Every structure is written in structure tokens, then in C-alpha cells.
Amino acid sequence: MIGQLSPIALLFYLAGLVAIVASLKVITQKNTVHALLYLVVSLLAVAVCFYLMGAPFAAGLEVIVYAGAILILFVFAIMMFGLKQDETRYAPQNQGLSIWLGPCLLAVLLLIEILVSLDNADIQQQLSSSVVTSKQVGILLYGPYLLAVEIASFLLLAGLVAGYHFAKPDNQRGHL
Amino acid sequence: MSSALWQLVEITIIISLLIPIAAMLVWVERRLIGIWQDRLGPNRVGPFGILQSFADLLKILGKEDWIPPFSERLVFTIAPVIGAVSVLMSFAVIPFSPTIGVSNLNIGLLFFLAMASLAVYSVVLAGWASNSKYALLGGMRAAAQTVSYEVFMGISVMGVVILSGTFNLREIVLAQADGWFIQSQFVGFVVFLIAGIAESHRLPFDLPEAETELTAGFHTEYSGLKFALFFLGEYLGVTLISAMSVVLFFGGWQMPEPINTWLPPLVWFILKVMLLVVFFILLRTSLPRPRFDQLMAFGWKFMLPLALLNLLVTAALRLMGVL
Numbered sequence: 001m002i003g004q005l006s007p008i009a010l011l012f013y014l015a016g017l018v019a020i021v022a023s024l025k026v027i028t029q030k031n032t033v034h035a036l037l038y039l040v041v042s043l044l045a046v047a048v049c050f051y052l053m054g055a056p057f058a059a060g061l062e063v064i065v066y067a068g069a070i071l072i073l074f075v076f077a078i079m080m081f082g083l084k085q086d087e088t089r090y091a092p093q094n095q096g097l098s099i100w101l102g103p104c105l106l107a108v109l110l111l112i113e114i115l116v117s118l119d120n121a122d123i124q125q126q127l128s129s130s131v132v133t134s135k136q137v138g139i140l141l142y143g144p145y146l147l148a149v150e151i152a153s154f155l156l157l158a159g160l161v162a163g164y165h166f167a168k169p170d171n172q173r174g175h176l
Numbered sequence: 177m178s179s180a181l182w183q184l185v186e187i188t189i190i191i192s193l194l195i196p197i198a199a200m201l202v203w204v205e206r207r208l209i210g211i212w213q214d215r216l217g218p219n220r221v222g223p224f225g226i227l228q229s230f231a232d233l234l235k236i237l238g239k240e241d242w243i244p245p246f247s248e249r250l251v252f253t254i255a256p257v258i259g260a261v262s263v264l265m266s267f268a269v270i271p272f273s274p275t276i277g278v279s280n281l282n283i284g285l286l287f288f289l290a291m292a293s294l295a296v297y298s299v300v301l302a303g304w305a306s307n308s309k310y311a312l313l314g315g316m317r318a319a320a321q322t323v324s325y326e327v328f329m330g331i332s333v334m335g336v337v338i339l340s341g342t343f344n345l346r347e348i349v350l351a352q353a354d355g356w357f358i359q360s361q362f363v364g365f366v367v368f369l370i371a372g373i374a375e376s377h378r379l380p381f382d383l384p385e386a387e388t389e390l391t392a393g394f395h396t397e398y399s400g401l402k403f404a405l406f407f408l409g410e411y412l413g414v415t416l417i418s419a420m421s422v423v424l425f426f427g428g429w430q431m432p433e434p435i436n437t438w439l440p441p442l443v444w445f446i447l448k449v450m451l452l453v454v455f456f457i458l459l460r461t462s463l464p465r466p467r468f469d470q471l472m473a474f475g476w477k478f479m480l481p482l483a484l485l486n487l488l489v490t491a492a493l494r495l496m497g498v499l
Contacts, residue, residue: 056281
């Protein structure tokens with residue numbers, strides 16, 4: 001079976017395997033920083049998957065934005081809190097098994113979807129034949145999807161203003 | 177298959193040249209600072225003290241490689257490796273000459289930015305894993321500083337991307353055949369250089385390892401070979417930022433018409449990079465270190481608007497067909 005795969009497909013499945021194992025480690029690790037590091041590995045593996053599927057721009061942004069910026073802030077926060085020992089005992093999701101039911105149902109749905117698309121030759125053909133260049137991404141973002149980009153930027157601006165408001169010292173904040 | 181083999185040989189040659197060059201930079205820096213401060217600098221080992229780095233290396237190999245018992249062992253060991261590897265990876269996309277260059281990646285510029293953002297982990301994790309107050313403070317400063325300055329670094333190079341219309345570094349160099357981008361992107365270059373200094377945490381932006389206040393910052397607990405890796409990463413970072421500046425703003429290996437035939441392209445490239453490295457060293461000797469809040473305020477209140485304005489003006493001029 002492995003012999004039939006092209007080198008790109010082989011690399012893709014390898015990266016996918018790394019992503020899955022790392023993601024599993026994220027939720028089973030008890031040390032918070034180790035879990036975060038596995039999350040970084042998982043994101044990098046997903047970036048490789050993107051690249052191999054013909055979306056180099058998405059792959060680059062995945063590393064720059066998620067692994068390089070957002071998770072750094074996570075690590076930063078954990079360093080500030082000084083989380084060291086096993087904190088999972090107090091977490092509500094470890095109290096009972098019934099809470100796992102919803103996520104498992106959703107995950108099974110996703111699994112079925114993936115299995116169907118893996119089985120479908122048309123979808124496979126579409127996935128492997130198209131390479132999306134960064135120019136195309138830009139044209140799409142500032143063409144048909146302009147409204148979505150503007151809404152997202154407004155959301156970020158609102159977040160920025162709110163963050164600025166909360167970060168101010170109390171005596172400067174004024175009364176709302 | 178032979179092309180893949182040739183590429184492996186190329187990678188080996190580049191790495192085996194880069195690492196000694198980075199080590200030599202330590203000697204170049206100490207010697208130049210000495211000259212500028214009207215003293216001699218290290219001049220005992222070999223002719224002009226040129227073997228000083230080699231002597232330093234021997235000494236550092238002989239040191240005990242100590243992992244403090246209170247540290248997080250795994251992360252402590254992995255942190256300096258992340259730093260050196262992520263910087264070395266960036267050299268893969270740099271076009272050294274028309275024929276030399278490991279990868280002609282379509283998203284080369286993005287790859288460089290991605291590796292620069294991953295390099296932060298080295299410092300942050302070292303600060304956390306050391307489990308000491310100085311290291312933690314250094315790590316937190318590094319995280320805040322590099323994440324902030326990464327933003328302007330990304331925006332400052334977008335002017336170049338607008339002018340050349342590609343993320344491919346080789347094509348960016350070729351687009352500068354009839355005029356380097358420094359002419360129209362001077363502001364972009366200044367922002368990129370300042371952000372680059374902050375990214376490689378060199379003086380005057382070496383707040384994460386400011387020895388007057390934090391002992392040695394994030395690498396306080398490191399010794400021996402692991403400390404050497406941090407050191408190597410820093411000097412490789414200086415070389416990388418210089419090389420990227422040359423590629424993006426100074427035409428890479430290209431030179432204007434009459435003098436371009438005097439030397440091979442690779443030598444021109446190396447000469448330009450060396451000139452910028454010396455400029456880095458000159459900055460280090462001549463500027464005082466700001467306070468940390470000054471550094472952050474300078475970044476967000478001055479550099480970000482400047483970088484955005486540069487991008488806006490470049491885009492507008494491009495639309496009007498001036499550039």
C-alpha cells in the first residue's frame with residue numbers, strides 16, 4: 001500500500017500522523033508548558049500539510065500567526081502564572097465522563113466526513129491538482145471576501161480598544 | 177537524483193562555512209570595538225588575534241555542561257537548539273549568487289518571517305525552563321520585545337513585496353536589476369534594520385540579557401556548549417539580518433553596470449553583508465541601552481505608524497504608476 005503512494009502523499013500522511021499524535025499529547029499532557037509545545041508541533045505539522053496540499057501562503061501564515069505569535073502569548077501567560085505542578089486535578093472536565101459525550105459526537109461526525117472524502121476520487125483529484133498562490137489569496141481576500149475581511153478587522157479593532165481600556169491604570173480609566 | 181545530491185552538498189558547504197564565520201564575528205566584533213575605543217582588543221592568539229574564537233571554542237568545550245537540578249531538564253536542553261536551528265533554516269531561502277542558494281521557495285520571505293517568529297521560543301523557553309528569576313524576567317522581556325518588533329518587521333518588507341510583486345527572494349533580487357529598493361524603500365529599510373536588531377536582541381535592544389540589571393537574562397543558568405549555541409545563534413542572527421537586508425534592499429548579488437564585472441556576484445554579496453555586519457557592530461558600540469518601557473513605546477508609537485505609512489505611500493505611488 002505504501003509503495004503505491006507518491007512521495008508527496010507519503011510526506012502528507014507523515015505530517016498528518018505527527019499532527020494527530022501531537023494533538024493527542026496536547027490533551028493528555030499534565031505539564032502545561034509541555035502541552036503547549038506539543039500544540040506548536042501540531043500546528044507546524046498542519047502547516048506542512050497545507051504546503052503539500054498546494055496552499056503555501058496558508059502554510060506560511062499558519063506558522064507566523066499561530067505558532068509564532070499566538071502560542072508565544074500562551075507561553076507568556078503561563079510563565080506569568082507560574083503553573084508548574086499538575087493542575088489538571090481541579091479542571092472541571094476531569095470530574096465526570098458524561099461531559100465527553102458532546103465533543104465525541106462532533107469528532108465522530110468529522111471522522112465520517114474525512115472518511116467519505118478520502119474514499120471519493122473527485123475530491124482527491126481537486127485537492128491535488130490546484131496550487132493557490134499568494135496573489136490569488138490576495139485577490140480573493142480583497143475581492144469577493146472584502147466584507148468578511150472588513151468585519152474581521154472591525155472585530156480586531158474592538159478587541160484592541162477593549163484591551164487598551166483594561167490595561168490602563170485604574171485612576172486614568174474614568175467612570176463609564 | 178544527482179540534483180538532490182548536489183543540493184545536500186550545497187547545504188553542507190553553506191553550513192560548514194556559516195558556523196565558522198559566525199564564530200569569527202566574535203573576534204571581528206571585539207577587535208573593531210577595540211579600535212573604535214582606542215585600544216587594541218584581542219591580538220594575542222595567532223596573527224592579529226585571528227585564532228581568538230578558536231581558543232574560545234576550545235575553552236568552552238572544556239567547561240562543564242551543567243544542567244541545574246531545579247531546571248526543567250528537557251526544555252532546558254532543547255531551547256538553545258531551537259534558536260540555532262531556526263536561524264540556520266532561514267539561510268535556506270537566501271539567494272547567495274545567481275547559482276548558489278539552497279531553496280528557491282515561492283514564499284521565501286514568509287519562510288524567513290516564520291523562522292524568525294519561531295526563534296522566539298528558544299529565548300522564552302530558556303527563560304522558563306531555567307526556573308530562576310533573572311532568566312524568567314529575561315524570557316518575558318524577550319517575548320514582549322520580539323513579538324512586538326516582528327509586527328513592524330513584517331510590515332516593513334511589504335513595501336518590497338509591492339514593488340517586486342513576489343515573495344520569492346530570488347525574484348526580488350532580480351527585480352532590482354535597474355535600481356536597488358533602498359532608493360524608494362529607505363524608510364522600510366530603517367524599520368527593518370531596527371526590528372532586526374530587536375529580533376536578534378543585540379545592543380541597544382539587548383534588554384532580555386541586559387547584564388547590568390538581569391545578570392545574563394535568559395541564559396543566566398547556561399554554561400558550556402549550550403551557552404555557546406546561544407552565542408552562535410546570536411551571531412548567526414546578525415549575519416542573517418544583514419544578508420536579508422542585502423537581498424531585500426541592496427540588490428543581493430547585483431551591482432551597477434561598470435563595476436559589476438570586477439568581482440564575481442558571490443563576492444559582491446559577501447562584501448555587502450560584511451559591510452552591514454560592521455554597521456551592526458558600530459551601532460552596538462555607540463548607542464546606550466534604553467529602558468524597557470521606552471523600547472516598547474518606541475516600537476508601538478513610532479515604528480508601527482512609520483511602517484504603516486511607508487506601506488500606504490508605497491502602495492499609493494504604485495497604484496499611480498510612479499514607482
